[in-house]
Every structure is written in C-alpha cells, then in structure tokens.
Amino acid sequence: MQDLKFTMEVAEKLSYIKRNLQEVLGEDKIVEILKSRDVKIYWGTATTGKPHVAYFVAMSKIADFLRAGCEVTILFADVHAYLDNMKAPWELLELRVKYYEAIIKAMLTSIGVELDKLKFVKGTDFQLSKEYTLDVYRLSSMVSEHDARKAGAEVVKQVEHPLLSGLLYPGLQALDEEYLKCDAQFGGVDQRKIFTYAEKYLPQLGYSKRSHLMNPMVPGLTGTKMSSSEEDSKIDLLDSAAQVKKKLKKAFCEPGNITDNGVLSFCKHVLFPLRSSAFEIKRPAEHGGDAQYNTYEELEQAFGKEEVHPGDLKNSVEMYLNALLEPIRQEFEKPELKKLTSQAYPIQKKKGAAPQATGGGDDELVPSRLDLRVGKITSIKQHPEADSLFVETVDLGEECGPRTVISGLNGLVSMEKLDQSLGLFLCNLKPVKMRGIESQAMLMCASLEDHSQVEPLSVPEGSAPGDRVFVEGYEQGKPDEKLNPKKKIWEKLQPGLFVNEQHEAQWQGNSLMSKLGKIMTKSVKKSPIK
Template sequence: MANLEEKKHLITRNLQEVLGEDRLTEILKQRDLKIYWGTATTGRPHVAYFVPMSKIADFLKAGCEVTILFADLHAYLDNMKAPWDLLALRTQYYEVAIKAMLTSIGVPLDKLKFVRGTEYQLSKEYTLDVYRMSSVITEHDAKKAGAEVVKQVEHPLLSGLLYPGLQALDEEYLKVDAQFGGVDQRKIFTLAEKYLPSLGYAKRVHLMNPMVPGLTGTKMSSSEEDSKIDLLDNPASVKKKLKKAFCEPGNVTDNGILSFIKHVLFPLMKPEVTFQILRALENGGNVEYSNFEDLEAAFAKQEIHPGDLKASVEQEINRLLAPIQNTFKDPKLQELTKKAYPPPTKVKGNSNSNAVDEVTPSKLDIRVGKIVEVSKHPDADALYVEKIDLGDDEHRTIVSGLVNFVPIDKMQNRDVVVLCNLKPAKMRGVESKGMVLCASVDEPKQVEPLLPPEGSKPGDRIIVEGYESGQPDDILNPKKKVWEKLQVDLKTNDSLTVVWQGNKLISKVNGNPVTTKSMKNAPIK
C-alpha cells in the first residue's frame, strides 16, 4: 500500500496547480481522497480526453474513490451546445466513449462511480440550493467565473450565468473532497471556494491539469476539426492530421505532440517500459527514453526530427484508439453516433426547407489590401475615408474609425486586412464597402489594425486554417447575422496571432499568419 507521500505524488503529478494542498494532506492522513471529474456532454470526445483519463488512473493507483460526472444539464446550459432533443443521446455516447477510453488504458471500471447530472440536479433539494446560490452570487462573479468555460457571446443567456454555481454545488451533492479539472476552470473553482461556505457547505480541494495544446498549437477542441483527433478517426486520418500538426524543430512550447507524450503516454507506461522513437537506420536508428525530460531535451537540441516524433506518436495513438473503435463496431453504437451527432445540412439555393445553413468562417471574404488614398471624413471627426487596393479592378471605398488611433501619415500606403463582403453601408453620407479589421479593446480604448501575412500582396485571400474549402458569400446576409456569429470567436492570442476558435488566420497563398503588433487576447472588430 502506498504511503502518504507516494499517494500525494500520484494525485498531484503533472498538475499545473492545486488549491487547498494543506486540506489534501490532512485528509490523506486520515483516509483516502474522494474526487470527482465532470465532463459536459457536448462535442464528441477526442484524444485530448486521454489527459484526464491518465490522471484518473493516477487517482485510482493512489487509492482514491473517483466519481465521473456526465454533466448533461451543464451541456444544455452552456449556450445550448447540446440541444435538448439530443441531450440524452449525447450523454449515452459519452458514457460509452469514456468507458471505452478507460478500458483502453487499463483502468478497471468497477473502481469508478458513474453519475449523470440530471440524476440529482432536478431534485427538490438541489433546485432549492440553486435558488439559494443565485441569491448570493453576483452577476459579475458568475460571468467572470464562466469566462473561460462557458461560450462567450455578445448577448449572454441567463443559463450561462447559472452554470458556474451549479458546478460548485456538484461538489456538495457528489459528497467529494476534491474536484479535478483543467486550469481553464480555475475561476469556477475559486467561485466554489468563495460561495459554498455561505450556504453552510465545506470548501473542497481543487486539482488542475494544464491545458494541453491541440495539433494546431492551441487548445484541442471538439469544435475545431483540425485541432483534434477524434476517437473514431481511422489510421489514415490520424496520419493526415499528425502530418499537418504544429511541431516546429526544437520548439517545446505550444507543441501538442510533446504535450500528449508528457501527459498521456509517459504516465501510462509501466516502470520497465521505455518510449521508443522510430527512426530509419540512416538517421541513427530507433532510440529509447525512460523519462519525458530526456526526450524533451533531445527534441529541444534537434536530436529528434519532428517527423520521427510524429510517427512514433501516431503508432501509440492508433494503439490506444483500436479497442475504442472495436467497441463502436457494434451496429447499435454506430446508429447512436449518427443520431447523437447528425451532420449539419446546408441550405441549397432558395429552398424553403428547414435545413440548417451552417455558419463557418469560409463564408467570409477576407483579403489583404493596400490603402492608396486616405482623407478625413468631411462630416465625422473620428472617421477616415480610404481608397483600398484589394487586387481587383476598382479601388474600394471603406470608412474606418481610426482617426484617434492611427495618424493619417501612418495610414497612407499601409497594408491592411479587409473584410470585403459586408453589405455596403452609409457612414455619415459616405458609402463604405467593407471593414478594415482591427484588434480592439474597450477599457482603456485601444485599436490596432491587423498586420497582413508576410510576403502577401493586395488581393491575397485570408482563410481560417482548417476551413480551406468552400467559397465566401457574395454578400453576408445581415438578417442571419453571419459576421456577428463568427466575430465572437475571432481574436488575437498570446503569440499576437489572429485566430478563430484557436485556428490561425493565414494567407491562402503562402500559409503565413495574420498578426497584430502588440495586442494580446484582444477581440477583432
């Protein structure tokens, strides 16, 4: 039986942060820890789910009692990511998929407790506690707590504000000592620590995994097709996605391949097993590593080629996925998959059918432009009137509110990024046929025009990585608010790169990214 220090090491290894470590130690002195991990049943689980699965394996090795919560009600409250009519089907899919993943890595299911949120969240007692919680949490705190977890939209629904409080209450109703989740849930965890005592309930320990980069170098997400490998992807698809994955020689940051090795493959390895890099004899032959630190150091020194790293991980991913895919060969489960995640249907022509016209970034006509002429608007002090070369026959007139942010001499001959298919609009009497895209924050007010990709020229098309196919609309339909729906997920990241749902905006010609000079994590307007 592991001693206290061994148990604590297993529980906390590879975590980014632990809140309440003293409480954790005190509980372990008396008994084994009770932990829960929850997952909202929204988009299909993918290989990044092996990260929490490997920690669940650690928890069980440490003797913990582990509850897995299928948070079906949360999935609906989060901006209706799981429509009510699909909720039960998606929850069934999650239960089969998560259990198959755990079996794949050798975790005994009989040691786990599986609970669906609606089994207790619709009870009289829980409902009364939701009302009690809503009477003490401020709107500001609820919104702040959900900022990195609940989908952020311009006009948030009340359901999204309820979400963090419900997650806090789950700790009490599942009768656990600790909640485990990603570091993106930190604000929900601190909200639970602040508000549960006001209802007479105890603070819990909070265990946080780092956010593991996806294949594009940003968060692996169910909604970003190219950032993740689906559990049901065949070997050819795994190879194709890994081939496109971001894995720069010597770069050990934002590297989804290395992170997967660190947080999934090494923790699951038995002590006597090594991780093997598969290499051709002319490149030195296969090489083995018994710990991640040595492997990472070798990659940093460029002793390991990205192609060899990817090939080795490809083999391991296919090994992990094979038993899951065997499970889903069952015709009943194939039918469940189709019903839980029906493919979106696109409207054709002027059909009056009820099919959904999918809003994807391929609808946007974004191009590189050059301002060839600029003047102040005759009737508006804050507006410029620009003539912009967009690679077509006619220089386009666009009105921009940049007077207070960019001097006029810095506008002349400036290269910019332009949204070209907005419906033309009169701005103080001057018709504007597009928008110069900028990073913009309100407090304090800052606006910075985006920088086109290196090596680009006027007219070059800008696309979102992973959404290369499809043609932009001639004019975005203002009634359907296409731009408004897509704009919500358009921002700069920590690396000053412009992304949509984590996928980079790049030149269709050379693949270089759209960037900003200095504004990190700023919305694009």
C-alpha cells in the same frame, strides 16, 4: 518504523494525485484526508461536442487517481450542456450522454482502468431535485452578476448582455461538489475561477470548502487549445489510422520547440503516464537509429537539442496513439454503437465528399446557415400587379421594423387565415423584386407537388416574432448574413426539407425546432417544404 511506512504511503499517493498537474488548491486538506482514508474526487464533462484524443489527458489523470486509491466519480453534465445556449434539445442530449458514457468507458478500458472502481453519474440524476433547486436559489441570493460573470470568464462565452443560463453555470458546478460528496474537484486550469468561486460561496451555504486539482491546458495539433469545434486541431477517437496519419502530418511540431508543441505535450500528459516501458523512436540507421527514452524529461531534452526530428516523433506518436484508439474503434464497430453515434452526432454528407460535421463553415451545407425565424403577419393585401400574389407586412422581431414579404398563395390560402397569423420565415435570402415590389423574406409552406394542398408551417403556441428556429442535432451557429445566390446554398438545402407522416417539419429526418418545441403542420403531411 510503522509511522515512516505510513508517511511514505501518503507521499506516494500524493505524488500520483499531483503528477503533471499545473496547480493544486487545498493540498493540505488532501494530505490530512490521506492520513485517515482515500480521497473522493469528481471530474465532470458537459455532453456537447464529441470527445477527442485530448480527453486522454483527463483519462490518464483518472488512472493516476485510481492508483492512489481515490474514489472517482465521473459526472456527465447534461444540465450544464443544456444551459450552454441550448445548443441541443433534451432528446439529443440524452443520446449524447449515452455516447459519452460508451466512449469514455471504451477509453478507460483501452488504458487498463477497471470500470468497477468508478462511479458514473448524470447531472439530471440530482440537479433537478427539490434540495438542489433550493440551493440554486439560495446561491443566487448571494452572488452578484459581476462575480458570476467573472467565475465563468474562461469557460462560458462572454458577451455584452449574457444569458442568465451562463451566469448560473458556475454556481451549478460549485454545488455539484457538495451533492456528489467529494473532497476535491478535478478539471483544467481554465476552470480556476469557477473553483475559487466554489471555495468562496460553498461555506456561505454552510458547506465545506473542497480542494481543486488542475491540469494544464494542453496545446492542440494547431498549437492552440485542442477543441471539438476546430476540426484541424483534434483527432477524433473514432478516426481511422489513415486519418490519424493525415492529421499528425499537418500537426504543428517545430524543431527544438518544447513549449508550444501539441505533439510533445501529448507525450508528456498521455503517453508517458500510461506507459510502463520506454518510449521508442523508430528511425533508419542513417538518421541515428532507434532510440529509447525512459522519462518524458529525457525525450524533451533530446527534442530541444534537435536530436529527435519532428517527423520521427510524429511517427512514434502515431504508432502509440493508434494502439490506444484501436480497441475503441473495434468497440464502436458494434451495430448499436454505430447507430448511437449517428443519432447523437448527425452529419451531412456532401455529394462526392467526405462527411462534414455539424457547424457552419463557408463550404459546409448545414441548415444552421439558414436564418429561420418566427414572424407575425400584421397586415396583408393583394399585389396590385399580380392576382396570385399577396403582399404581407411581417414583424420578425427586428429593431429596424417589419419587412415586406410577397407570397404566391392567393387562391391557395385565404387572406383571412394569414392575417395576424404566426409563421416560419426564411430571412436571409437575397431580396428580390416581384412585379415592382421587393420581397425581403419567404414564408415557409408545406405543399404537395401538385399544389392541391398548401399550408404555412405552424409554430409552437406562445412563440414570439424573432424566435430562432433550428434543426435538431445541428448546433445553432450564426447563419449567413445573406445566402449567396451564386453558391445556391438554399437550392441545395431545400430538398432536405420535408413534412413527415406525423406532420413534423424536418430537414433530412431531423426536426425543425424552436425553444418551445417542434414546427408542425395541421393537415398537410408527406410533403416538401418550400
């Protein structure tokens, strides 16, 4: 009788662990562990874009793991975030780690998870250690470029000539299993190739092979994968009730469609697992009256038969979702969390418009639209037709060769100081003829309003022609090929450029950065950049 009870307990725990998963690799190992102790599981998230409501899918599974008695570690993968094409500098990533921890704790509290049963770890807590670093080197001696690319195919951006950082990414995720001492790693099915990579290579390092638990990829509100970079496909965790209503109203929810339906999928993977009571559809008597569904399968069947209208389903999801989000909104009304949010994810407000997230759409006034690059002035002479102008030949690291740049600096900056110097150039303005010679870029300078002090911006030591310069806190999206003069993008962005009291070049208070550090001035301060 005791053995039967023990078997039932193992089966119940396994049922919670597997609920709603798409695939489990190494289930037999999990069963064996459950016979003697609780399973140790880790879930990691790279601290890049803002978490959105799709994170509730992972949170509901973490709740399942805890119901099964599992020991759960949540990894804030800041090193992985940095390796993702260095979209954000370390200073910003530190703020984003704090934001992720605060928002995820608020989410877990909202769904009734006790935080004392969880362990929170940062990648930098262990991934910079001597032992871990040596294992990275050991792993790199075993893995081919082909296998590394294949492993990251679903989660690392694929290009013809990938950065080494993207090839390291899967190996680090595999090593995390050993250094976090877990029995299983949990993630989306899009990470399956990384999981099989870990199963292949960890034993070659002398470490045990772990099990892997995979969630399906839940459709977003547009019918595709919910993404933090696609505004219409996601509901932010801090969106107001009005914003939730607006986005759900536009959500893809075709009558009778039970396969490509983000609203219905959210019910399956979040709302039903978290509910202890029936799911209610509220509707007028003339439309069938209120209805209750005790299981997701009942709701799906009714929706497939078109007994539940998409509008009624959306209204119910809106009600339940707002109930989940309200405690999070209230938590982030605290002044310190409001400040953290604005620092971790700076936003640009258009005049008379709602705040715009960092990015680079055609209508967004974000600095990533500017093609700012390091250039070297390889020769310089006075313009033959204008005493105030210099004609410079500038190496911008382009295969097509140097560009001609005209600067109105004669009498303000000496020719000797400019010759062979490195500077910052704006490279996607429309070329313009100045006294018969076409200028193909612009040298960026700090200048007091009365021009009593003018100084070209200085780039970090060790910079090379072609190095990209970006604004801290804004993702390095692809700049406009050419700034449309009719839309006056440069004219609207330029007033935000300024050198502060500490000689730091900034845009709206966010530092101009290259991969080697900040853009500075040597003498001029508290001045516009033109």
